[in-house]
Amino acid sequence: MILNNIVICNMLKTIILIADAHTLTREGIKSLLNRRKDIHIAGEAKDSNELFNKLKKINPDIVIIDFHIPGHFSINDIAFIRSNFPHTRVLIISTNQNKQDVLKVLDYGVNSYLLKECDEEEVINAVYAAARNEKFFCGKVMDAILEKATHQCPVGSICNHCQAVSISEREVEIIKLIAEGNTTKDIAQKLFLSFHTITTHRKNIFRKLKLRSSSELILYAIKQGIINAQSPIASTN
Numbered sequence: 001m002i003l004n005n006i007v008i009c010n011m012l013k014t015i016i017l018i019a020d021a022h023t024l025t026r027e028g029i030k031s032l033l034n035r036r037k038d039i040h041i042a043g044e045a046k047d048s049n050e051l052f053n054k055l056k057k058i059n060p061d062i063v064i065i066d067f068h069i070p071g072h073f074s075i076n077d078i079a080f081i082r083s084n085f086p087h088t089r090v091l092i093i094s095t096n097q098n099k100q101d102v103l104k105v106l107d108y109g110v111n112s113y114l115l116k117e118c119d120e121e122e123v124i125n126a127v128y129a130a131a132r133n134e135k136f137f138c139g140k141v142m143d144a145i146l147e148k149a150t151h152q153c154p155v156g157s158i159c160n161h162c163q164a165v166s167i168s169e170r171e172v173e174i175i176k177l178i179a180e181g182n183t184t185k186d187i188a189q190k191l192f193l194s195f196h197t198i199t200t201h202r203k204n205i206f207r208k209l210k211l212r213s214s215s216e217l218i219l220y221a222i223k224q225g226i227i228n229a230q231s232p233i234a235s236t237n
Contacts, residue, residue, distance in 0.1 A: 021072035106215035179221035
């Protein structure tokens with residue numbers, strides 16, 4: 001009976017797995033999040049192998065990971081999570097702010113990206129945004145990716161968005177859902193449309209906006225105010 005109560009209690013909480021090679025970092029994140037009554041830290045991982053094993057056992061709502069630790073974690077771990085656990089959201093807390101790496105993991109569908117120098121409020125904001133399947137990027141990461149969007153204008157880049165483009169309300173809705181990390185299947189289910197219909201909409205959106213990747217779509221959605229990448233802090237009650 002007591003076990004049943006524990007299970008019911010945890011079902012009401014956001015289940016989190018922390019993946020970081022450094023014990024001090026893991027303990028710091030645990031200490032911060034354990035203060036929240038609606039969050040449960042279900043496990044930790046210090047390398048890729050332990051991460052994969054814990055994912056299978058825990059099936060968490062959110063994985064908090066530093067993917068840029070050679071010998072422990074890599075960007076391939078993000079791809080593995082997104083491919084094998086599509087409903088698990090990914091929150092990156094890293095020292096790495098390389099623009100190319102940031103854009104690459106955005107293409108994999110991560111929900112949030114913070115630097116380890118970010119303050120506690122930003123971490124909490126990011127966790128709650130990920131729990132809502134929304135995007136959250138700390139200020140320095142936003143500056144980096146928006147600077148790239150502003151100053152680099154290859155053919156077909158988002159710099160072409162100053163041209164007049166007609167986007168329907170349905171397409172705006174789909175842009176928002178894609179930018180939030182939903183798969184084509186997820187979007188079809190949410191909008192009660194066929195997989196083929198969403199695939200067609202997606203192709204038309206990328207063609208109209210001259211986009212080449214999901215990361216460019218996310219940047220477009222942020223710049224156009226379709227999604228808010230820095231959501232307000234959730235209630236602690």
